[in-house]
Amino acid sequence: MDYLPVFLRVQSQPVLVVGGGVVALRKAESLLQAGARVTVVAPQLCASLAARVARGGLTHLATAFRPEHLAGAVAAVAATDDPAVNSAVSQAARARAVPVNVVDDAALSSFIFPAIIDRSPILVAVSSSGAAPVLARRVRAQIEALLPARLGALASFMGAQRARVRQALRAWARRPFWERVAQGAVATRVLAGDEAGARTALDRELHAARLIGTGAAAPLGEVYLIGAGPGDPDLLTLRALQLLQQADVILYDRLVAPEVLQRARRDAQRIFVGKEAGDGGQQQHIHALLVRLALDGKRVARLKGGDPFVFGRGGEELEQLAARGIPYVVVPGITAALGAAAAAEVPLTHRRLAHSVTLVSGHGETGSAAEWRFFADPAHTVVFYMGVAQLARIVARLRAAGAAAEHPVAIIEQATLPAQRVLRSTLAAVSARAAERQIRPPALLITGNVAAFAAADALGALGAASAPADAVA
Numbered sequence: 001m002d003y004l005p006v007f008l009r010v011q012s013q014p015v016l017v018v019g020g021g022v023v024a025l026r027k028a029e030s031l032l033q034a035g036a037r038v039t040v041v042a043p044q045l046c047a048s049l050a051a052r053v054a055r056g057g058l059t060h061l062a063t064a065f066r067p068e069h070l071a072g073a074v075a076a077v078a079a080t081d082d083p084a085v086n087s088a089v090s091q092a093a094r095a096r097a098v099p100v101n102v103v104d105d106a107a108l109s110s111f112i113f114p115a116i117i118d119r120s121p122i123l124v125a126v127s128s129s130g131a132a133p134v135l136a137r138r139v140r141a142q143i144e145a146l147l148p149a150r151l152g153a154l155a156s157f158m159g160a161q162r163a164r165v166r167q168a169l170r171a172w173a174r175r176p177f178w179e180r181v182a183q184g185a186v187a188t189r190v191l192a193g194d195e196a197g198a199r200t201a202l203d204r205e206l207h208a209a210r211l212i213g214t215g216a217a218a219p220l221g222e223v224y225l226i227g228a229g230p231g232d233p234d235l236l237t238l239r240a241l242q243l244l245q246q247a248d249v250i251l252y253d254r255l256v257a258p259e260v261l262q263r264a265r266r267d268a269q270r271i272f273v274g275k276e277a278g279d280g281g282q283q284q285h286i287h288a289l290l291v292r293l294a295l296d297g298k299r300v301a302r303l304k305g306g307d308p309f310v311f312g313r314g315g316e317e318l319e320q321l322a323a324r325g326i327p328y329v330v331v332p333g334i335t336a337a338l339g340a341a342a343a344a345e346v347p348l349t350h351r352r353l354a355h356s357v358t359l360v361s362g363h364g365e366t367g368s369a370a371e372w373r374f375f376a377d378p379a380h381t382v383v384f385y386m387g388v389a390q391l392a393r394i395v396a397r398l399r400a401a402g403a404a405a406e407h408p409v410a411i412i413e414q415a416t417l418p419a420q421r422v423l424r425s426t427l428a429a430v431s432a433r434a435a436e437r438q439i440r441p442p443a444l445l446i447t448g449n450v451a452a453f454a455a456a457d458a459l460g461a462l463g464a465a466s467a468p469a470d471a472v473a
Helices: 022-033 047-054 083-095 133-146 151-168 171-183 185-191 195-212 238-244 281-295 314-323 336-343 369-375 391-400 430-436 455-466
Strands: 014-018 037-041 058-061 075-078 100-102 115-119 122-126 222-227 249-252 269-272 299-304 328-331 356-361 380-385 408-413 421-426 443-447
Touching: 014 022, 014 083, 022 037, 022 047, 022 075, 047 058, 075 083, 083 100, 115 133, 115 151, 122 133, 122 151, 133 238, 151 171, 151 185, 151 195, 171 185, 171 195, 185 195, 185 222, 222 238, 222 281, 222 314, 238 299, 238 328, 249 281, 281 299, 281 314, 299 314, 314 328, 336 380, 336 408, 336 443, 356 369, 369 380, 369 391, 391 430, 391 443, 408 430, 421 430
Parallel strands: 014 037, 014 075, 037 058, 075 100, 222 299, 222 328, 249 269, 249 299, 356 380
Antiparallel strands: 115 122, 380 443, 408 421, 408 443
16 A cells, blocks of 8 residues: 555644645635634635635635744645645655645655545545546545435434443344344435434334344344336436345346346345236235245345336335335336436427326226327327337227327337337337337337427427528428
């Protein structure tokens, strides 16, 4: 290691910053966030640093740097554009054994500022030893995406409970207890902002921990109802990724892409629970699995394509969990209609084309004659889920409800995935064209004026509208 990674406590301690520009301001702000008493030495200040000094909390010495400015300082930062001044600060600080950082000059520095992920009191620092600060910031961004925004709140919550747990449990039982807390229902509740629920869950965990040694009970698990989005794993939410990384078991259906499953914890058990048409008993089997696994103390991810509450029967599963007192978390996903439309560049609403949109299941014979007349209006967008197998019936009902043969339609197959295909057609021709191109599920059917939308055509139309009259063909 080129540097020993340490965290320096500067709370209420004097720190010197030499420089009057925006870089000096950034360093001063970081030090102020850590509670330091900051003195800025510079003959002149940039406007933003001067405004910061005017707000208070910073001391400004309007003079050139002198070694005596370091008296009592626990650290120093040189952030000027003058190499001679920076070198003088470095030499004077080293002579007094004061840690010094010279911005963008590792050779003159005895410490460096890492890229920081702040989830106070949790702090993560990333450094490239000054070799590639841009790369260090990129690594920081990748780590930050994995850490919940309320991770600090969880650390504070756990810290506040330490004395109570120490009194309640013997030493050998505390570590496994805290591991369950950090990865289970207590953490889930805190991260969701539900501290009252977290305290209830902690009471339950403490009670279970007292009984585990006797074999009388096992800790209660929890269930995550997670929307996997339309297919592309990069469209998973951060919360979905975080919970997939801590789930012990994953129940997934056939609409979940393999690439999404690869984002889950490597050692998690994966159970396929996909349903086929007419398989009515499978949903009851899923209910039983969720309950049994949670009662066994497992953290269960119920992973569904799209969003769990849009044609995903997530509400029914939630009812089963609530009836048995099993903790659960619902994580929304990008529903297939939104993901597919965006991937195919089909705006579901458009100021000139459509002001409303309806999401409809393609299965069954639901819908009154009045509803189908509404669906047949080309100014209203309709997205039919699971509609490819029922394409002929849907076309017939729309035509019977008054839709014209030229009524625009689009079918989006394998939306957001590399194999995505988009078929644009009309009601009169779509069945034949879908058969010709061998369109297969999963695919969405979109009907209405927006189905014919093409950004390139719209750009041409806008250009023609703004052109001189004699230039329009």
